[in-house]
Amino acid sequence: MGNVTQTPLAQAAHDLSLWGLFLQADWVVKGVMIALLLASIWVWAIVFEKVTTLRRIRRAxxxxxxxxxxxxxxxELYVREGEQPSHPMAAVFGAAMGEWRRSTGRGFGSELAVTGTKERVERAMAVAISREMDRLERWMIFLATVGSAAPFIGLFGTVWGIMNSFSAIAGMQNTSLSVVAPGIAEALFATAIGLIAAIPATIAYNKFASDFGRFAVRLEAFAAEFSAILTRQSEAAAEPAQPARPAPAPAAE
Structure with a gap:
């Protein structure tokens, strides 16, 4: 009689393990769990890639x-880094220098329209900053989507699992805890996986959005300073040479 009493307890303990909850879940709940686990793995891959990228571009x-x-x-700096930039700041510098050289025609010594050149250089740097930030912020939308949608996807799996559990309870006509607990536990397991995916994604999105925002401000500050330098160069090149003052005529004797 003692053996008959211990077997259901051991079976119930086995059913409440994480692997057991997954195996006994409905196929819809299993699909939700697998999708959330894959999303969580991809979130951590993005986090690793963004952390590595931020360290690299800051150091560069x-x-x-x-x-x-x-x-x-x-x-010389343009030839060394601007022609084939390897990081965002060099790309902004290369875009400005490339537009500057095209506008001046012969480097720093030619005469040019100061206002037009300044506008074209600033526009080239703005486009470069936008392009580089778009590249750096790739997959940020995925982090935001997982952070906001994963709890609701997990909740859908929970609701579906609880519906199946109540259907099974009604069919068995048994409301004891040993019958109710496994079904409720496997349903709540889907919500737990949803939170496991959503919490890191939300934290990572907020952290990276702040870091990339500060780096964008840094690029814009560099662009403003470089634009001022090129403007001074263009103004100096456009200034006409002062005519030599004629020598005074000799006094009449």
Whole structure:
């Protein structure tokens, strides 16, 4: 009689394990769980990629700004980094220098329309910043979507599982805890997986959105400073040379 009493308890403990809850769940609930687990794995892959990218571009931007403000030739810096940029700040610099060289025709020494060149250079840098930020913020929409939708997807699996549990209870005509608990537990397991996917996605989205926003401000500040430098260069190139003052005529004797 003792053996008969212990077997259901062991079976109930087995049914309430995570793997057991997954195996005994309805196929709809299983599909929800698998989708949420895959989304969670992809979220962590995005987090790893964004953390690595942020570290790389910050380190590259620090080094580039040191070289930019070192007083060296902008033409040499453009040839070395601007023609084939490897990070966003070099891309912004390369876009501005490329437009500058096309506008001036012969580098810094030619005469040019200062206002038109300034507008074209600023427009080129704005386009470069937008393009680079779009590339850096790739998959951010996925993080936002998982963070907002995953709890509701998990809740759908929970509601579906609870409906099946109550249907089974009605069919068995038994409302004891040993009958109710496994079905309710496997239904709530879907909501738990939804939260496991949503919480990291929400935190990561907020963190990366703030970091990328600060980096965009940094790029815009660099673009403004570089535009001021090029404007001074263009104004100096456009200034006409002062005519030589004629020598005074000799006094009449």
């Amino acid at each position: 931007a620090d080094g580039f700004e040191d070289r930019f403000w070192s007083g060296g030739s902008l033409e």
